[in-house]
Amino acid sequence: xxxxxxxxxxxxxxxxxxxxxxxxxxxxxxxxxxxxxxxxxxxxxxxxxxxxxxxxxxxxxxxxxxxxxxxxxxxxxxxxxxxxxxxxxxxxxxxxxxxxxxxxxxxxxxxxxxxxxxxxxxxxxxxxxxxxxxxxxxxxxxxxxxxxxxxxxxxxxxxxxxxxxxxxxxxxxxxxxxxxxxxxxxxxxxxxxxxxxxxxxxxxxxxxxxxxxxxxxxxxxxxxxxxxxxxxxxxxxxxxxxxxxxxxxxxxxxxxxxxxxxxxxxxxxxxxxxxxxxxxxxxxxxxxxxxxxxxxxxxxxxxxxxxxxxxxxxxxxxxxxxxxxxxxxxx
Numbered sequence: 001x002x003x004x005x006x007x008x009x010x011x012x013x014x015x016x017x018x019x020x021x022x023x024x025x026x027x028x029x030x031x032x033x034x035x036x037x038x039x040x041x042x043x044x045x046x047x048x049x050x051x052x053x054x055x056x057x058x059x060x061x062x063x064x065x066x067x068x069x070x071x072x073x074x075x076x077x078x079x080x081x082x083x084x085x086x087x088x089x090x091x092x093x094x095x096x097x098x099x100x101x102x103x104x105x106x107x108x109x110x111x112x113x114x115x116x117x118x119x120x121x122x123x124x125x126x127x128x129x130x131x132x133x134x135x136x137x138x139x140x141x142x143x144x145x146x147x148x149x150x151x152x153x154x155x156x157x158x159x160x161x162x163x164x165x166x167x168x169x170x171x172x173x174x175x176x177x178x179x180x181x182x183x184x185x186x187x188x189x190x191x192x193x194x195x196x197x198x199x200x201x202x203x204x205x206x207x208x209x210x211x212x213x214x215x216x217x218x219x220x221x222x223x224x225x226x227x228x229x230x231x232x233x234x235x236x237x238x239x240x241x242x243x244x245x246x247x248x249x250x251x252x253x254x255x256x257x258x259x260x261x262x263x264x265x266x267x268x269x270x271x272x273x274x275x276x277x278x279x280x281x282x283x284x285x286x287x288x289x290x291x292x293x294x295x296x297x298x299x300x301x302x303x304x305x306x307x308x309x310x311x312x313x314x315x316x317x318x319x320x321x322x323x324x325x326x327x328x329x330x331x
Contacts, residue, residue: 216257216266218246225292249283303321
């Protein structure tokens with residue numbers, strides 16, 4: 001009892017002096033709440049960032065909901081035999097070759113003879129079988145077919161991939177006619193089947209460093225937006241597209257843009273532009289899109305070029321291009 005009385009007197013004296021008497025607890029060690037809250041906050045931020053990235057589709061190599069929907073639409077429009085063919089490497093290669101076979105039987109026979117002479121006769125024969133189905137698709141559905149066929153070819157051996165590229169080159173060279181559409185198909189397939197750098201290496205150059213290459217690609221897009229048989233204001237439309245694109249690219253004007261486009265030079269320019277920094281690549285795509293939409297109309301050739309640029313640079317395209325139905329585009 002005396003001990004208890006003394007203890008209470010000490011407590012009362014401490015309280016009267018404004019001091020708190022430490023009280024022992026048997027509930028265990030004290031938890032460092034502030035550091036714990038910081039850790040929880042950091043985890044929440046990281047989870048939020050991951051969620052945003054996944055919602056935005058991440059990089060352009062991932063499949064977005066629009067990509068999956070577009071692939072389903074393209075798949076549903078294919079004839080049954082062609083749909084089955086793209087599921088395996090041999091059929092997928094033959095389907096892509098069939099896209100570039102001529103409609104005229106005599107010209108097709110010349111193309112197949114060239115393939116046979118190059119040791120690619122069996123591949124040509126399979127492509128001829130599928131040509132009866134690809135002929136009715138129309139150019140607007142060629143790239144969707146390529147998209148559907150590429151996964152099976154990518155999984156094939158290097159020999160099979162190189163045979164496909166060689167066959168496409170031989171076909172184009174057979175009639176010595178490299179149209180813009182054929183250029184897009186060949187360049188896209190080459191790029192998608194080429195070995196990719198390891199480690200996700202990215203470029204670091206600026207558009208100003210590659211002005212000539214950027215203007216070459218811009219000029220190609222500007223000319224693609226004008227019909228080949230257009231007269232009168234044709235040149236003014238090209239200049240309008242060039243000015244719109246150059247402004248977005250931060251080049252001031254389009255001085256130095258080539259008037260005549262050589263597709264081989266355009267391919268080299270596109271390859272060089274892969275060394276742009278990611279943000280600069282996005283600006284390039286924005287500038288090209290400004291040229292495409294300068295006249296208020298998106299044509300099939302323009303959409304195909306933008307699709308090619310996005311794939312080669314591994315850069316997302318504007319949402320409007322991603323949602324376009326190729327069948328509704330102007331020729």
